[in-house]
Amino acid sequence: MAGLRLGPLLRYVDGSSATVWVETGRPGTVEVRCPDGPGGTAGTFQIAGHHYALVQVTGLTPGTSTPYEVFLDGTRVWPLPQDPFPSFPPSVIATPGSDERTRIAFGSCRWASPPTGEPDPVGPDALDALAKRIAADPDGERPDVLLLLGDQVYADETSEATRKWLAARRDLKDPPGSQVADYEEYTHLYYESWLDPQVRWLLSTVPTCMIFDDHDIIDDWNTSASWVEDMRATSWWRERLLSGLMSYWVHQHLGNLSPADLETDPVYRSVRENPDGTDALRAFAAAAEADATAMRWSYRRDFGRVRLLMVDSRAARVLEEGRRAMLDRSEAAWLREQVFDGRGSYDHLLIGTSLPWLLPHLVHDVEAWSSVLCRGDKGPRWARLGEKLRRGADLEHWSAFPESFDELADLIAEAGTGPEAPATVCVLSGDVHHAYIAEPDWPGRAAPDARVVQLTCSPVHNSIPLSLRLGFRFGWSAVARGLGRVFARHGGLDRPAVGWRKTGGPWFGNQLMTLGMEGRSAVLRLELARREETGVRLKRVTETRLSG
Numbered sequence: 001m002a003g004l005r006l007g008p009l010l011r012y013v014d015g016s017s018a019t020v021w022v023e024t025g026r027p028g029t030v031e032v033r034c035p036d037g038p039g040g041t042a043g044t045f046q047i048a049g050h051h052y053a054l055v056q057v058t059g060l061t062p063g064t065s066t067p068y069e070v071f072l073d074g075t076r077v078w079p080l081p082q083d084p085f086p087s088f089p090p091s092v093i094a095t096p097g098s099d100e101r102t103r104i105a106f107g108s109c110r111w112a113s114p115p116t117g118e119p120d121p122v123g124p125d126a127l128d129a130l131a132k133r134i135a136a137d138p139d140g141e142r143p144d145v146l147l148l149l150g151d152q153v154y155a156d157e158t159s160e161a162t163r164k165w166l167a168a169r170r171d172l173k174d175p176p177g178s179q180v181a182d183y184e185e186y187t188h189l190y191y192e193s194w195l196d197p198q199v200r201w202l203l204s205t206v207p208t209c210m211i212f213d214d215h216d217i218i219d220d221w222n223t224s225a226s227w228v229e230d231m232r233a234t235s236w237w238r239e240r241l242l243s244g245l246m247s248y249w250v251h252q253h254l255g256n257l258s259p260a261d262l263e264t265d266p267v268y269r270s271v272r273e274n275p276d277g278t279d280a281l282r283a284f285a286a287a288a289e290a291d292a293t294a295m296r297w298s299y300r301r302d303f304g305r306v307r308l309l310m311v312d313s314r315a316a317r318v319l320e321e322g323r324r325a326m327l328d329r330s331e332a333a334w335l336r337e338q339v340f341d342g343r344g345s346y347d348h349l350l351i352g353t354s355l356p357w358l359l360p361h362l363v364h365d366v367e368a369w370s371s372v373l374c375r376g377d378k379g380p381r382w383a384r385l386g387e388k389l390r391r392g393a394d395l396e397h398w399s400a401f402p403e404s405f406d407e408l409a410d411l412i413a414e415a416g417t418g419p420e421a422p423a424t425v426c427v428l429s430g431d432v433h434h435a436y437i438a439e440p441d442w443p444g445r446a447a448p449d450a451r452v453v454q455l456t457c458s459p460v461h462n463s464i465p466l467s468l469r470l471g472f473r474f475g476w477s478a479v480a481r482g483l484g485r486v487f488a489r490h491g492g493l494d495r496p497a498v499g500w501r502k503t504g505g506p507w508f509g510n511q512l513m514t515l516g517m518e519g520r521s522a523v524l525r526l527e528l529a530r531r532e533e534t535g536v537r538l539k540r541v542t543e544t545r546l547s548g
Helices: 126-136 160-167 183-194 197-205 225-232 237-256 259-263 266-273 278-290 329-340 361-375 380-392 402-415 466-475 478-490
Strands: 004-013 018-024 029-033 039-043 045-047 050-057 065-067 069-072 075-078 092-094 101-107 145-148 208-210 299-303 306-311 348-353 424-429 435-441 451-456 499-507 511-518 521-532 535-547
Touching: 004 069, 004 075, 004 092, 004 183, 004 197, 004 208, 004 237, 018 029, 018 069, 018 237, 029 050, 045 266, 045 278, 050 237, 050 259, 101 306, 126 197, 126 511, 126 521, 126 535, 160 183, 183 197, 183 237, 208 237, 225 237, 237 278, 266 278, 306 329, 329 402, 348 402, 348 511, 361 380, 361 402, 361 466, 361 478, 402 424, 424 511, 424 535, 451 535, 466 478, 466 499, 499 521, 499 535, 511 535
Parallel strands: 101 145, 145 208, 306 348, 348 424, 424 451
Antiparallel strands: 004 018, 018 050, 029 039, 029 069, 039 050, 045 050, 065 092, 069 075, 101 511, 299 306, 435 451, 435 499, 511 521, 521 535
16 A cells, blocks of 8 residues: 555644654655645655654644644645545644633553444444544534553454454464464554544544553563563564564654654654664664563643643553552653643642552552552462462552552642642553442541542553453442452551542443543543444543532
Protein backbone atom coordinates (compact mmCIF):
# COMPACT_ATOMS: atom_id res chain seq x y z
CA MET A 1 0.00 0.00 0.00
CA ALA A 2 1.74 3.16 -1.23
CA GLY A 3 -0.52 5.61 0.58
CA LEU A 4 -1.54 5.78 4.22
CA ARG A 5 -1.13 2.49 6.07
CA LEU A 6 -2.27 3.68 9.50
CA GLY A 7 -3.59 6.89 10.96
CA PRO A 8 -3.85 9.78 11.02
CA LEU A 9 -3.85 9.99 14.82
CA LEU A 10 -4.37 13.40 16.38
CA ARG A 11 -2.09 13.47 19.41
CA TYR A 12 -0.69 16.52 21.23
CA VAL A 13 -2.88 19.64 20.87
CA ASP A 14 -2.50 23.06 22.45
CA GLY A 15 -3.95 26.48 21.66
CA SER A 16 -2.11 27.06 18.38
CA SER A 17 -0.47 23.78 17.35
CA ALA A 18 -1.01 20.04 17.13
CA THR A 19 0.87 16.88 16.17
CA VAL A 20 -0.53 14.33 13.73
CA TRP A 21 0.97 10.80 13.58
CA VAL A 22 0.84 8.58 10.48
CA GLU A 23 2.33 5.44 9.01
CA THR A 24 2.82 5.56 5.25
CA GLY A 25 3.39 2.83 2.68
CA ARG A 26 6.68 4.32 1.47
CA PRO A 27 9.20 7.00 2.43
CA GLY A 28 8.29 10.57 1.56
CA THR A 29 7.13 13.93 2.83
CA VAL A 30 3.90 14.07 4.79
CA GLU A 31 1.90 17.30 4.80
CA VAL A 32 -1.12 18.25 6.90
CA ARG A 33 -3.18 21.03 5.29
CA CYS A 34 -5.93 23.11 6.87
CA PRO A 35 -8.05 25.79 5.17
CA ASP A 36 -6.67 29.34 5.21
CA GLY A 37 -3.06 28.50 5.97
CA PRO A 38 -2.39 26.37 9.07
CA GLY A 39 -0.46 23.19 8.43
CA GLY A 40 2.88 21.46 8.63
CA THR A 41 5.21 18.97 6.94
CA ALA A 42 7.57 16.24 8.07
CA GLY A 43 9.73 13.66 6.37
CA THR A 44 9.15 10.02 7.23
CA PHE A 45 11.52 7.95 9.34
CA GLN A 46 12.03 4.20 8.98
CA ILE A 47 11.78 1.48 11.62
CA ALA A 48 12.00 -2.20 10.63
CA GLY A 49 10.84 -1.50 7.08
CA HIS A 50 7.92 0.70 8.17
CA HIS A 51 7.69 4.43 7.50
CA TYR A 52 6.29 6.91 10.01
CA ALA A 53 5.92 10.65 10.42
CA LEU A 54 4.89 12.98 13.22
CA VAL A 55 3.75 16.25 11.68
CA GLN A 56 3.65 19.44 13.75
CA VAL A 57 0.74 21.59 12.64
CA THR A 58 1.16 25.30 13.43
CA GLY A 59 -0.80 28.49 12.90
CA LEU A 60 -4.03 27.25 14.47
CA THR A 61 -6.39 29.69 16.19
CA PRO A 62 -7.27 29.02 19.84
CA GLY A 63 -10.86 27.96 20.44
CA THR A 64 -11.51 26.82 16.88
CA SER A 65 -12.29 23.54 15.14
CA THR A 66 -10.30 23.25 11.91
CA PRO A 67 -10.72 20.47 9.32
CA TYR A 68 -7.56 18.98 7.88
CA GLU A 69 -6.34 16.70 5.11
CA VAL A 70 -3.15 14.62 4.85
CA PHE A 71 -0.92 14.47 1.75
CA LEU A 72 2.03 12.22 0.89
CA ASP A 73 4.39 13.84 -1.63
CA GLY A 74 1.55 16.07 -2.80
CA THR A 75 -1.06 13.31 -3.19
CA ARG A 76 -4.00 13.37 -0.80
CA VAL A 77 -4.16 10.21 1.32
CA TRP A 78 -6.68 11.34 3.97
CA PRO A 79 -9.64 11.31 3.81
CA LEU A 80 -9.34 7.94 2.14
CA PRO A 81 -10.25 7.79 -1.57
CA GLN A 82 -12.87 5.16 -0.76
CA ASP A 83 -14.23 6.17 2.64
CA PRO A 84 -15.95 3.17 4.32
CA PHE A 85 -18.10 5.65 6.26
CA PRO A 86 -18.81 8.56 3.88
CA SER A 87 -21.36 9.93 6.34
CA PHE A 88 -18.61 10.64 8.87
CA PRO A 89 -17.65 14.34 8.90
CA PRO A 90 -14.13 15.61 8.10
CA SER A 91 -11.39 15.09 10.67
CA VAL A 92 -10.79 18.26 12.66
CA ILE A 93 -8.27 19.74 15.07
CA ALA A 94 -10.14 21.40 17.94
CA THR A 95 -7.89 23.77 19.88
CA PRO A 96 -8.61 24.90 23.45
CA GLY A 97 -9.80 28.47 23.86
CA SER A 98 -10.05 30.94 26.69
CA ASP A 99 -12.90 29.20 28.54
CA GLU A 100 -12.08 26.99 31.49
CA ARG A 101 -14.10 23.94 30.41
CA THR A 102 -12.20 20.69 29.87
CA ARG A 103 -13.72 17.28 29.14
CA ILE A 104 -11.49 14.23 29.52
CA ALA A 105 -12.76 10.75 28.65
CA PHE A 106 -10.80 7.72 29.82
CA GLY A 107 -10.74 3.94 29.96
CA SER A 108 -8.45 0.98 29.32
CA CYS A 109 -8.26 -2.57 28.01
CA ARG A 110 -9.38 -2.59 24.40
CA TRP A 111 -9.27 -5.88 22.59
CA ALA A 112 -9.52 -5.29 18.83
CA SER A 113 -13.08 -5.35 17.47
CA PRO A 114 -13.84 -7.94 14.77
CA PRO A 115 -14.46 -6.73 11.20
CA THR A 116 -17.77 -4.97 10.59
CA GLY A 117 -20.64 -7.44 10.39
CA GLU A 118 -18.91 -10.26 12.26
CA PRO A 119 -20.13 -11.35 15.73
CA ASP A 120 -18.40 -9.63 18.61
CA PRO A 121 -17.66 -12.12 21.42
CA VAL A 122 -17.07 -9.41 24.05
CA GLY A 123 -19.92 -7.03 23.21
CA PRO A 124 -20.07 -3.57 21.64
CA ASP A 125 -16.92 -1.45 21.59
CA ALA A 126 -17.20 1.76 23.65
CA LEU A 127 -14.87 3.60 21.25
CA ASP A 128 -17.02 2.62 18.28
CA ALA A 129 -20.03 3.98 20.15
CA LEU A 130 -18.22 7.23 20.99
CA ALA A 131 -17.19 7.67 17.35
CA LYS A 132 -20.74 7.22 16.11
CA ARG A 133 -22.11 9.71 18.63
CA ILE A 134 -19.59 12.39 17.68
CA ALA A 135 -20.08 11.75 13.97
CA ALA A 136 -23.85 12.09 14.33
CA ASP A 137 -23.48 15.49 16.02
CA PRO A 138 -20.09 17.01 15.09
CA ASP A 139 -20.90 20.31 16.80
CA GLY A 140 -22.15 18.64 19.98
CA GLU A 141 -20.28 17.58 23.07
CA ARG A 142 -17.02 15.71 22.54
CA PRO A 143 -14.00 15.00 24.75
CA ASP A 144 -11.14 17.47 24.58
CA VAL A 145 -8.85 14.50 25.04
CA LEU A 146 -9.18 10.71 25.29
CA LEU A 147 -6.93 8.98 27.84
CA LEU A 148 -6.13 5.36 27.04
CA LEU A 149 -4.81 3.91 30.29
CA GLY A 150 -3.18 0.70 29.12
CA ASP A 151 -3.66 -2.50 27.14
CA GLN A 152 -4.12 -0.70 23.83
CA VAL A 153 -3.04 -3.97 22.19
CA TYR A 154 -2.94 -7.53 23.53
CA ALA A 155 0.39 -9.09 22.63
CA ASP A 156 -0.41 -12.26 24.57
CA GLU A 157 -4.11 -12.74 23.76
CA THR A 158 -4.41 -12.63 19.99
CA SER A 159 -7.60 -12.96 17.95
CA GLU A 160 -8.41 -15.92 15.73
CA ALA A 161 -7.67 -13.82 12.64
CA THR A 162 -4.27 -12.81 14.03
CA ARG A 163 -3.44 -16.39 14.95
CA LYS A 164 -4.09 -17.41 11.34
CA TRP A 165 -1.84 -14.59 10.14
CA LEU A 166 0.90 -15.65 12.58
CA ALA A 167 0.62 -19.27 11.48
CA ALA A 168 1.25 -18.22 7.88
CA ARG A 169 4.65 -16.74 8.80
CA ARG A 170 5.97 -19.19 11.48
CA ASP A 171 5.25 -22.46 13.28
CA LEU A 172 2.99 -21.75 16.25
CA LYS A 173 4.30 -24.89 17.98
CA ASP A 174 7.47 -22.93 18.70
CA PRO A 175 7.43 -20.38 21.55
CA PRO A 176 5.86 -17.93 22.02
CA GLY A 177 3.16 -19.78 20.11
CA SER A 178 0.14 -17.67 19.21
CA GLN A 179 1.52 -14.63 21.03
CA VAL A 180 3.40 -12.00 19.04
CA ALA A 181 7.14 -12.48 18.74
CA ASP A 182 8.72 -9.48 16.98
CA TYR A 183 8.23 -5.94 15.74
CA GLU A 184 6.46 -6.94 12.53
CA GLU A 185 3.89 -8.91 14.51
CA TYR A 186 3.35 -5.95 16.83
CA THR A 187 2.57 -3.75 13.82
CA HIS A 188 -0.11 -6.25 12.86
CA LEU A 189 -1.77 -5.77 16.27
CA TYR A 190 -1.91 -2.01 15.73
CA TYR A 191 -3.38 -2.50 12.24
CA GLU A 192 -6.01 -4.82 13.62
CA SER A 193 -6.93 -2.37 16.38
CA TRP A 194 -6.56 1.05 14.77
CA LEU A 195 -7.83 0.26 11.26
CA ASP A 196 -11.30 -0.35 12.68
CA PRO A 197 -13.05 2.32 10.53
CA GLN A 198 -14.97 4.04 13.33
CA VAL A 199 -11.99 4.02 15.67
CA ARG A 200 -9.67 5.21 12.91
CA TRP A 201 -11.89 8.25 12.36
CA LEU A 202 -12.25 8.83 16.11
CA LEU A 203 -8.48 8.82 16.66
CA SER A 204 -8.09 11.26 13.76
CA THR A 205 -10.35 13.86 15.35
CA VAL A 206 -10.09 13.45 19.17
CA PRO A 207 -6.62 14.00 20.72
CA THR A 208 -5.27 11.03 22.68
CA CYS A 209 -2.85 10.46 25.55
CA MET A 210 -1.66 6.89 26.15
CA ILE A 211 0.33 4.74 28.58
CA PHE A 212 1.13 1.03 28.48
CA ASP A 213 0.05 -1.69 30.88
CA ASP A 214 1.03 -5.34 31.02
CA HIS A 215 -0.78 -6.78 27.98
CA ASP A 216 0.97 -4.28 25.71
CA ILE A 217 3.97 -6.50 26.50
CA ILE A 218 2.68 -9.61 28.37
CA ASP A 219 0.31 -10.39 31.23
CA ASP A 220 1.78 -9.45 34.64
CA TRP A 221 4.80 -7.76 33.08
CA ASN A 222 7.35 -7.00 35.83
CA THR A 223 5.44 -8.77 38.57
CA SER A 224 8.61 -9.64 40.53
CA ALA A 225 12.35 -10.09 40.25
CA SER A 226 12.02 -13.88 40.00
CA TRP A 227 9.39 -13.46 37.26
CA VAL A 228 11.88 -11.37 35.27
CA GLU A 229 14.60 -13.98 35.78
CA ASP A 230 12.32 -16.74 34.52
CA MET A 231 11.33 -14.73 31.45
CA ARG A 232 14.93 -13.83 30.61
CA ALA A 233 15.79 -17.53 30.68
CA THR A 234 13.45 -18.23 27.74
CA SER A 235 14.59 -18.18 24.13
CA TRP A 236 11.97 -15.68 22.95
CA TRP A 237 11.53 -13.09 25.71
CA ARG A 238 14.26 -10.62 24.77
CA GLU A 239 13.02 -10.18 21.21
CA ARG A 240 9.45 -9.86 22.45
CA LEU A 241 10.29 -7.21 25.04
CA LEU A 242 12.54 -5.14 22.78
CA SER A 243 9.94 -5.26 20.00
CA GLY A 244 7.20 -4.29 22.44
CA LEU A 245 9.13 -1.28 23.73
CA MET A 246 10.11 -0.23 20.21
CA SER A 247 6.56 -0.45 18.88
CA TYR A 248 5.19 1.34 21.94
CA TRP A 249 7.71 4.17 21.45
CA VAL A 250 6.68 4.55 17.80
CA HIS A 251 2.93 4.09 18.02
CA GLN A 252 2.09 5.52 21.43
CA HIS A 253 4.87 7.31 23.29
CA LEU A 254 5.99 9.78 20.60
CA GLY A 255 2.56 11.34 20.36
CA ASN A 256 2.44 11.94 24.12
CA LEU A 257 5.29 14.44 23.85
CA SER A 258 4.99 18.16 23.27
CA PRO A 259 6.82 19.71 20.28
CA ALA A 260 9.37 21.16 22.71
CA ASP A 261 9.99 17.72 24.24
CA LEU A 262 10.33 16.18 20.77
CA GLU A 263 12.97 18.76 19.83
CA THR A 264 15.19 17.68 22.73
CA ASP A 265 14.53 13.93 22.54
CA PRO A 266 17.81 12.24 21.49
CA VAL A 267 16.16 9.04 20.29
CA TYR A 268 13.71 10.91 18.07
CA ARG A 269 16.54 12.96 16.63
CA SER A 270 18.61 9.85 15.99
CA VAL A 271 15.92 7.87 14.17
CA ARG A 272 15.11 10.88 11.99
CA GLU A 273 18.73 11.58 11.09
CA ASN A 274 19.44 7.99 10.00
CA PRO A 275 18.12 6.48 6.75
CA ASP A 276 17.05 3.52 8.89
CA GLY A 277 16.42 4.18 12.58
CA THR A 278 15.91 0.53 13.56
CA ASP A 279 19.31 -0.02 15.17
CA ALA A 280 19.15 3.24 17.12
CA LEU A 281 15.69 2.46 18.45
CA ARG A 282 16.63 -1.10 19.28
CA ALA A 283 19.68 0.09 21.24
CA PHE A 284 17.43 2.49 23.14
CA ALA A 285 14.95 -0.30 23.96
CA ALA A 286 17.80 -2.55 25.14
CA ALA A 287 19.06 0.21 27.46
CA ALA A 288 15.55 0.77 28.83
CA GLU A 289 15.15 -2.98 29.45
CA ALA A 290 18.47 -3.20 31.29
CA ASP A 291 17.95 -0.11 33.46
CA ALA A 292 14.49 1.27 34.23
CA THR A 293 15.98 4.67 35.11
CA ALA A 294 17.40 5.04 31.57
CA MET A 295 14.00 6.09 30.20
CA ARG A 296 11.05 8.04 31.57
CA TRP A 297 7.77 6.94 30.03
CA SER A 298 5.75 9.12 32.41
CA TYR A 299 4.71 12.57 31.21
CA ARG A 300 2.76 15.68 32.14
CA ARG A 301 0.03 17.53 30.29
CA ASP A 302 -1.68 20.75 31.36
CA PHE A 303 -5.12 21.48 29.94
CA GLY A 304 -5.84 25.00 31.11
CA ARG A 305 -6.22 24.66 34.88
CA VAL A 306 -6.29 20.87 34.78
CA ARG A 307 -3.01 19.02 35.33
CA LEU A 308 -2.58 15.43 34.17
CA LEU A 309 0.37 13.39 35.39
CA MET A 310 0.49 10.10 33.51
CA VAL A 311 2.59 7.71 35.59
CA ASP A 312 4.46 4.64 34.38
CA SER A 313 3.50 1.95 36.88
CA ARG A 314 5.01 -0.93 34.85
CA ALA A 315 8.55 -0.28 33.63
CA ALA A 316 9.60 2.03 36.49
CA ARG A 317 9.27 -0.62 39.21
CA VAL A 318 11.97 -1.70 41.65
CA LEU A 319 11.54 -5.48 41.97
CA GLU A 320 14.29 -6.57 44.37
CA GLU A 321 12.70 -8.14 47.44
CA GLY A 322 13.16 -5.90 50.45
CA ARG A 323 13.36 -2.81 48.19
CA ARG A 324 10.25 -3.27 46.09
CA ALA A 325 8.64 -0.05 44.87
CA MET A 326 6.06 0.79 42.25
CA LEU A 327 8.20 3.76 41.19
CA ASP A 328 11.98 3.97 41.38
CA ARG A 329 13.47 6.94 43.24
CA SER A 330 13.91 9.03 40.12
CA GLU A 331 10.34 8.42 39.01
CA ALA A 332 8.92 9.15 42.47
CA ALA A 333 10.93 12.39 42.63
CA TRP A 334 9.65 13.39 39.18
CA LEU A 335 6.05 12.80 40.26
CA ARG A 336 6.48 14.93 43.36
CA GLU A 337 8.17 17.68 41.39
CA GLN A 338 5.33 17.80 38.86
CA VAL A 339 2.68 17.87 41.58
CA PHE A 340 4.20 20.91 43.28
CA ASP A 341 5.47 22.76 40.22
CA GLY A 342 3.41 25.96 40.02
CA ARG A 343 1.14 24.81 42.81
CA GLY A 344 -1.99 26.93 42.78
CA SER A 345 -1.92 27.17 38.97
CA TYR A 346 -4.32 24.23 38.56
CA ASP A 347 -7.79 23.50 39.95
CA HIS A 348 -7.81 19.75 39.33
CA LEU A 349 -4.97 17.24 39.65
CA LEU A 350 -5.33 14.00 37.69
CA ILE A 351 -2.89 11.16 38.35
CA GLY A 352 -3.14 8.57 35.61
CA THR A 353 -1.84 5.12 36.51
CA SER A 354 -2.90 2.01 34.64
CA LEU A 355 -3.27 0.09 37.92
CA PRO A 356 -5.81 1.18 40.55
CA TRP A 357 -4.47 2.65 43.77
CA LEU A 358 -7.56 1.77 45.87
CA LEU A 359 -8.87 -1.78 45.35
CA PRO A 360 -11.56 -3.83 47.11
CA HIS A 361 -10.35 -4.28 50.69
CA LEU A 362 -9.96 -8.05 50.49
CA VAL A 363 -7.86 -7.77 47.33
CA HIS A 364 -5.74 -5.05 48.88
CA ASP A 365 -5.00 -7.04 52.03
CA VAL A 366 -4.20 -10.25 50.14
CA GLU A 367 -1.79 -8.39 47.86
CA ALA A 368 -0.04 -6.73 50.81
CA TRP A 369 0.08 -10.08 52.64
CA SER A 370 1.62 -11.79 49.60
CA SER A 371 4.35 -9.12 49.48
CA VAL A 372 5.33 -10.01 53.07
CA LEU A 373 5.45 -13.72 52.27
CA CYS A 374 7.54 -13.19 49.14
CA ARG A 375 9.96 -11.05 51.10
CA GLY A 376 10.67 -14.08 53.27
CA ASP A 377 9.27 -12.80 56.57
CA LYS A 378 7.54 -16.14 57.20
CA GLY A 379 10.32 -18.36 55.90
CA PRO A 380 11.20 -19.97 52.53
CA ARG A 381 8.14 -22.23 52.25
CA TRP A 382 5.80 -19.28 52.70
CA ALA A 383 7.94 -17.28 50.27
CA ARG A 384 7.51 -19.92 47.58
CA LEU A 385 3.76 -19.99 48.22
CA GLY A 386 3.60 -16.21 48.12
CA GLU A 387 5.36 -16.01 44.76
CA LYS A 388 3.14 -18.72 43.28
CA LEU A 389 0.07 -16.89 44.54
CA ARG A 390 1.35 -13.53 43.33
CA ARG A 391 1.79 -14.79 39.80
CA GLY A 392 -1.32 -16.97 39.68
CA ALA A 393 -3.72 -14.34 41.04
CA ASP A 394 -2.17 -11.22 39.45
CA LEU A 395 -1.25 -9.69 42.82
CA GLU A 396 0.85 -6.80 41.54
CA HIS A 397 -1.12 -3.58 41.99
CA TRP A 398 -0.15 -0.64 44.21
CA SER A 399 -1.24 -2.66 47.26
CA ALA A 400 1.41 -5.27 46.44
CA PHE A 401 3.95 -2.47 47.03
CA PRO A 402 2.80 -1.32 50.49
CA GLU A 403 5.44 1.38 50.95
CA SER A 404 4.61 2.86 47.55
CA PHE A 405 0.91 2.72 48.35
CA ASP A 406 1.47 4.74 51.52
CA GLU A 407 3.83 7.17 49.80
CA LEU A 408 1.21 7.93 47.16
CA ALA A 409 -1.37 8.44 49.92
CA ASP A 410 0.94 10.92 51.66
CA LEU A 411 1.71 12.76 48.42
CA ILE A 412 -1.98 13.09 47.57
CA ALA A 413 -2.81 14.35 51.07
CA GLU A 414 -0.04 16.95 50.89
CA ALA A 415 -1.04 18.05 47.39
CA GLY A 416 -4.68 18.35 48.40
CA THR A 417 -4.13 20.39 51.58
CA GLY A 418 -3.68 24.12 52.09
CA PRO A 419 -4.79 27.40 50.55
CA GLU A 420 -3.37 26.49 47.12
CA ALA A 421 -4.93 23.01 47.05
CA PRO A 422 -6.89 22.00 43.95
CA ALA A 423 -10.60 21.31 44.17
CA THR A 424 -10.10 17.63 43.30
CA VAL A 425 -7.35 15.05 43.17
CA CYS A 426 -8.46 12.16 40.95
CA VAL A 427 -6.54 8.93 40.46
CA LEU A 428 -7.55 7.56 37.04
CA SER A 429 -7.03 3.85 36.43
CA GLY A 430 -8.23 0.81 34.50
CA ASP A 431 -6.92 -2.79 34.30
CA VAL A 432 -9.49 -4.63 36.43
CA HIS A 433 -12.30 -4.97 33.85
CA HIS A 434 -14.96 -3.14 35.83
CA ALA A 435 -15.65 0.41 36.96
CA TYR A 436 -16.06 1.92 40.40
CA ILE A 437 -15.53 5.03 42.50
CA ALA A 438 -13.67 4.84 45.81
CA GLU A 439 -12.88 7.63 48.27
CA PRO A 440 -10.11 7.58 50.90
CA ASP A 441 -10.05 8.95 54.42
CA TRP A 442 -7.05 9.64 56.61
CA PRO A 443 -7.64 8.24 60.12
CA GLY A 444 -6.01 10.25 62.87
CA ARG A 445 -5.32 13.30 60.73
CA ALA A 446 -7.28 16.07 59.04
CA ALA A 447 -8.68 15.20 55.65
CA PRO A 448 -7.27 17.06 52.63
CA ASP A 449 -9.09 20.18 51.51
CA ALA A 450 -9.43 18.71 48.01
CA ARG A 451 -11.89 15.95 47.28
CA VAL A 452 -9.87 12.83 46.58
CA VAL A 453 -11.31 9.99 44.48
CA GLN A 454 -10.13 6.81 42.80
CA LEU A 455 -11.87 6.57 39.41
CA THR A 456 -11.46 3.17 37.78
CA CYS A 457 -12.89 2.47 34.32
CA SER A 458 -12.30 -0.72 32.37
CA PRO A 459 -12.74 -2.29 29.90
CA VAL A 460 -13.30 -0.24 26.76
CA HIS A 461 -13.76 -3.50 24.84
CA ASN A 462 -13.17 -6.79 26.64
CA SER A 463 -14.98 -9.09 29.06
CA ILE A 464 -14.85 -10.48 32.57
CA PRO A 465 -16.00 -13.95 33.70
CA LEU A 466 -19.02 -14.22 35.99
CA SER A 467 -16.82 -15.67 38.74
CA LEU A 468 -14.69 -12.53 38.80
CA ARG A 469 -17.75 -10.29 38.74
CA LEU A 470 -19.03 -12.04 41.82
CA GLY A 471 -15.58 -11.92 43.38
CA PHE A 472 -15.23 -8.16 42.92
CA ARG A 473 -18.70 -7.57 44.34
CA PHE A 474 -17.84 -9.71 47.35
CA GLY A 475 -14.46 -8.00 47.71
CA TRP A 476 -16.14 -4.72 48.72
CA SER A 477 -18.39 -6.32 51.36
CA ALA A 478 -18.01 -6.05 55.14
CA VAL A 479 -17.42 -9.80 55.34
CA ALA A 480 -14.59 -9.54 52.80
CA ARG A 481 -13.08 -6.63 54.70
CA GLY A 482 -12.99 -8.75 57.87
CA LEU A 483 -11.46 -11.65 55.97
CA GLY A 484 -8.82 -9.33 54.57
CA ARG A 485 -7.79 -8.29 58.07
CA VAL A 486 -7.13 -11.95 58.86
CA PHE A 487 -4.52 -12.03 56.08
CA ALA A 488 -3.11 -8.69 57.21
CA ARG A 489 -2.69 -9.89 60.79
CA HIS A 490 -1.00 -13.07 59.65
CA GLY A 491 1.47 -10.97 57.71
CA GLY A 492 2.06 -8.61 60.63
CA LEU A 493 0.94 -5.69 58.48
CA ASP A 494 0.14 -2.30 59.91
CA ARG A 495 -2.99 -0.64 58.69
CA PRO A 496 -2.36 1.33 55.48
CA ALA A 497 -1.95 5.10 55.57
CA VAL A 498 -5.55 5.59 54.42
CA GLY A 499 -8.89 3.93 54.80
CA TRP A 500 -11.38 4.02 51.93
CA ARG A 501 -14.89 3.13 50.90
CA LYS A 502 -16.59 2.42 47.62
CA THR A 503 -18.99 5.24 46.71
CA GLY A 504 -20.03 4.02 43.26
CA GLY A 505 -20.27 0.72 41.40
CA PRO A 506 -19.11 -1.80 40.66
CA TRP A 507 -20.29 -1.52 37.06
CA PHE A 508 -19.55 -4.14 34.42
CA GLY A 509 -19.49 -3.99 30.63
CA ASN A 510 -17.65 -2.02 27.94
CA GLN A 511 -17.59 1.54 29.21
CA LEU A 512 -16.02 5.00 29.37
CA MET A 513 -15.82 7.61 32.10
CA THR A 514 -15.77 11.34 31.31
CA LEU A 515 -14.64 14.10 33.66
CA GLY A 516 -16.11 17.49 32.88
CA MET A 517 -14.25 20.29 34.66
CA GLU A 518 -14.98 24.01 34.62
CA GLY A 519 -13.36 26.33 37.14
CA ARG A 520 -13.30 24.43 40.41
CA SER A 521 -16.32 22.28 39.56
CA ALA A 522 -16.01 18.69 38.34
CA VAL A 523 -18.68 16.25 37.18
CA LEU A 524 -18.06 12.57 36.48
CA ARG A 525 -20.15 10.61 34.01
CA LEU A 526 -20.03 6.86 33.33
CA GLU A 527 -21.45 5.49 30.06
CA LEU A 528 -21.94 1.90 28.97
CA ALA A 529 -21.85 0.69 25.35
CA ARG A 530 -25.17 -0.87 24.37
CA ARG A 531 -26.29 -2.54 21.16
CA GLU A 532 -29.74 -1.36 20.10
CA GLU A 533 -31.87 -1.59 16.97
CA THR A 534 -30.36 1.64 15.68
CA GLY A 535 -26.82 0.45 16.36
CA VAL A 536 -24.24 0.77 19.12
CA ARG A 537 -24.64 3.71 21.47
CA LEU A 538 -23.35 4.95 24.80
CA LYS A 539 -25.94 4.93 27.57
CA ARG A 540 -25.45 7.04 30.67
CA VAL A 541 -25.26 4.89 33.80
CA THR A 542 -24.46 7.49 36.44
CA GLU A 543 -23.44 11.10 36.84
CA THR A 544 -21.76 12.39 39.99
CA ARG A 545 -20.74 15.89 41.00
CA LEU A 546 -17.28 15.74 42.57
CA SER A 547 -16.86 19.44 43.35
CA GLY A 548 -18.37 22.89 42.79
